[in-house]
Amino acid sequence: MTAELPPGLALQKVDERIMTLNVGPQHPGSGHMRIIVQIDGDYIVACDPDPGYVHRGEEKMAEYRNYITNIPHLERPVIHDSCNILYPYVLGVEELLGIEVPERAKYIRVIASELNRCIYTMYWLAIYGIFLGHSTMFMWPAGDRELLIDLMEKMSGARVTHAHFVPGGVRNDLPPNFEDVCLRQVNYFEKRIKEYAAIFYDNPILIARTEKTGILSRQDAIRLGTTGSVLRASGVDYDLRKKEPYDVYDELDFQTNVLKEGDSYARSKVPWLDMMESCRIIRHALEKMPKSGSVRVKLKPNPKGGDDSVYKRVESGRGSLGCYIVSDKKPEPYRVKLSVGSFRNLIALPYLLKGEKLGNMPSVYWSLNYWPVEADR
């Protein structure tokens, strides 16, 4: 009976007090991932996040397609943020192929990328609202998102999965009269998100539920390698749009939002503040954008890279999003590696949930700005 079991099958000692709870992978509150929680009464003793249920093999697929046909499938992991997930790939391929992008295309990219950041954050905020039982906060962001989706649809022709960025610029020029429509809708959008303060961010019930839960200290945030809004909510002023400006971000006027608390409330507030910054960036970019000019460099069919590798990263809705491309003189890349913010932020989850009440788990989990499909690639 006491034969040695292989390491993976080792039996755990049963404790009468400790109960193991599987949250997910089909639970509507977890997304396509499982959180194995061990609870003692109402308190979480240990937590083990278990991602990997929606692994799609994006990186392997990229090795069999050329630089252009990689675009539609590489944006699938985050369909709400599809411009930002393509951004590092496109920047990398441009450096590999030695393409200089027209000025107007750079501005269009920045506008598209900021619109997408807001679209993603609104969807994330809607789910955060419904996680906390605040159904109005689900309806409002889901409805106001429509303003920006409409703009992206006018710009690129698709509501989600735009396939708009290509190496050498963007697929098509802006439609006529787009600047005025964009300015009007973005201004109204900003007015709307400011109204969320009264119903959500200044709501005493929300503050009571999220303040001082899942505190991530400044040192831990740096040590665990978190990025994006999680890092900025812990008091680290780190935004790749400022630190390593790509395209025309160095010419635009904006600031980063940093909060010191590091709790779920701060982590949920930073993306909301970022959306207002995004509105400012869009307005400034529309003002500075050249009014006419080329938006795409004509490429040869099946362009080939040299014997080279390149790493580019951008600030996405969930943090730093990097793309490493290795080329070996073929039309297909030798290797494409995506380094995503979601997966980095998930690392903090076991540390944050230890000692928390089970009821605080959804708010802490979703405040990490985690997107299951992106983490699994």
Add this chain to the structure above:
Amino acid sequence: MGTATGIIKALNSGIKHIAIKRFTLRYPEEKLKFVGDGYQFDPSTGVGIAGLKGRHMLFHDHCTGCQLCSIACEGVAEAIAMVKVPDQQTQNKKSIMPQIDYGKCVFCGLCVDACPFYALYMTNDYELSSFSKEGLIYTPAQLAVKPYVTQDSEIKITDRGATHG
């Protein structure tokens, strides 16, 4: 700010919206208006023309049967197959034209970018549902028909909020 004041403020913020008109649109009766006649591509400049990426439209008098659209789709969705067509066109010696399976198409529009003869465009038609898988496969003859669309609803922003007018 006290707890009671905060709750009253939150409730007040919601109650104000009772008087505001509905933002969402009633879909089958109202349909969104799009820019232009759908996504098009100009091979001479290499830049597309903005528009909705909906169902394709094939111009039989331009298509040469060069298979470039089918090759472009190979790495994406494999939705385009080249089939024999009965009509004889002078520029199309092999008499083959694309047939698109909308059960597979992802509407990325890379086939439109690949066409050098102005033969393949996209239209504003997005209502393609069918009761069978065969109904989703559009033959070259079906693709040649210009879709009839009635879309006129736009986002209108007033002082009292936004609506789909």
